[in-house]
Amino acid sequence: MLTKKAQYAFRALTVLAKRQAQEEDATLWTSARDIVDASPMSLKFLEQILVDLKAGGIIKSRRGPAGGHALSGPAEDILLAKVIRLMDGPIAPLSCVSLHFYERCEDCVEEDCGLHRMMVEVRDAQLSVLESRSVVDLIKS
DSSP: OOOHHHHHHHHHHHHHHHHHHHOSSSOOOBOHHHHHHHSOOOHHHHHHHHHHHHHTTSEEEEOSTTOEEEESSOGGGSBHHHHHHHHHOOOSSSGGGOSSSOOOOTTOOGGGOHHHHHHHHHHHHHHHHHTTOBTHHHHOO
């Protein structure tokens, strides 16, 4: 299940992607207030999310009266899986099947564990969607 943090990150990225699509030749900087006006959410919470998105290289920011936030690259290059991992951590339902956050279970023999095998299938099904879809897919009608 996606946290509110991830949901709000996707809402903010959707606003930025729509703005990017409107302005092809130059970066259109968007303030946090403009993002909230376009997609209502807590401004304070959004500001924390924008810091994380910037640290993850997904957006860039500029200070000043003409500043704001913009996608760091084309919306089609920002995979949904990357955003989820940045906001929420592992996508896998169990840490023993995670590709990026693997941790072995204490009392389990993975080779004999039916739950492990099943959760590998669940992980792969989720990743087949999340690693083939991008932010641009969120703005397509």
